[in-house]
Amino acid sequence: MTSTPGSAGRTAATTPPPSEPPHRVRRFSPAERLVHRATAALMLLCVATAACLYVPGLAELVGRRGLVVTLHEWSGLLLPVPFLLGLASRAFRRDLRRLNRFGPHDRTWLRSALRRRHGPGRRPAGKFNAGQKLYAAWIAGAVLVMLGTGLLMWFTHLAPLVWRNGATFVHDWLALTIGVVLAGHIAKALADPEARRGMRTGSVERPWARREHPLWDPDRD
Amino acid sequence: MNETTQPPGPAPSDPPPPDPGTPSGPGASGDPARPPSSDPDSEGTPVGRRTVLAVLGLGAAGVAAAPWLQRGLEAFLGSVADKDPTKLTGLLPNGGGFRYYSVAASVPRRTPADYRLTVDGLVERPTEFTLGALRRLPQTRLVRDVQCVTGWRVPDTPFEGVRLADLLDAVGVRPEARAVRFTCFDGVYSESLTLDQARRSDVLVCLRMRDEPLSHAHGGPVRLYVAPMYFYKSAKWLSGISLTRDVRPGYWEERGYDIDAWVGRSNGRDDAPTV
Structure with a gap:
């Protein structure tokens, strides 16, 4: 810790009262951060290889179609593995449970988000806000659909041609949608350095937690 | 920082179902600053699970309905592509046009002089x-x-x-x-x-x-x-x-591709023949 932004300096630097809670609070365990990092790496590889297979300019630049196909297939197949390994962690399972449950405060949050309203009490959120919950559930379902349709395209003898054509159709359009949603996810992270620090180091500043996730009590986590 | 593996201990009023380790102790102890319900996300509608299942269902429905959806989209994109000066529609799935495939790392260029x-x-x-x-x-x-x-x-x-x-x-x-x-x-x-x-x-x-x-x-x-x-x-x-x-x-x-690659009669496909 080098400096505390916003502090007035060293004047009258007395020992803080002992009841003061620590300034930084734990948000993600090492296991959770590892799951996120591994998933992100696989997802980026999967998206990058997809672009090289699909966008004519990139395909022309990169070539090596056989290699790119292999990388795409395996990064896609391995994408759910960090999640499955993460289930061994209690902290990860606990956060999954939180992401699953929607309370009345989430409806309030969504309503405010849709009407672009900010202000005190407008965006109530626990450890995860309603947008994060929806994103997590949607991307989980989308990855599973991509996996299923991808396997149909990969192992061509698994299903009749009509299914394969249907799988290609869904795979292509959902890939486009995932690209857009993923860009939104990354843009949200880029816009909030403290949220990024939380995922990188595991802890966040207490005022940030209180502001962004007022219903979350990190001390009881 | 406190480690997450701390014993569940005296969590004052966690609802019992999600956490089997919580003893049903005296729930009266309250935090003066906060309302007694500790974690608002420990209960509520399982919207997350339903969303995952809905996406899976939509995916399966999409595979099944693809022949119809595809025909409609092709007709629509075809008419848009005719008026699209940016050629961006060509990048959309079924946007029409050729796709570039090369198996080599890079392909040398040959001119009329050295071909x-x-x-x-x-x-x-x-x-x-x-x-x-x-x-x-x-x-x-x-x-x-x-x-x-x-x-x-x-x-x-x-x-x-x-x-x-x-x-x-x-x-x-x-x-x-x-x-x-x-x-x-x-x-x-x-x-x-x-x-x-x-x-x-x-x-x-x-x-x-x-x-x-x-x-x-x-x-x-x-x-x-x-x-x-x-x-x-x-x-x-x-x-x-x-x-x-x-x-x-x-x-x-x-x-794995067929050697005799007649359109519509090979590779497990039934496309309309090209000749």
């Missing part, structure tokens, strides 16, 4: 053709649909070039030859045809496509064009034709 097509193997007169020599031979123009084995199809595409049969006659095929092997100056790709297939009148050594000189991206200056077969048979960047005793599987055929 050569060698014809050898079981022939009477092994010959090297320049682009000029190929252009001086009789040219044939065919307009057919292009069908890729991965599903995309481009309608009514003009191809123009020398009939492979004419080229074979020019060099003289020896009687023991049964097949033709094609190699490419990308250094990797190869293809094969039986001699009977190669002699068909709709198999060209192609110099022009869509009434323009064949561009590098489309396999220029010279590619093979096998009208009745899936487009992987139409090897790009053609540089060698060799007469052989037997058919030798080409690049994709060693990776």
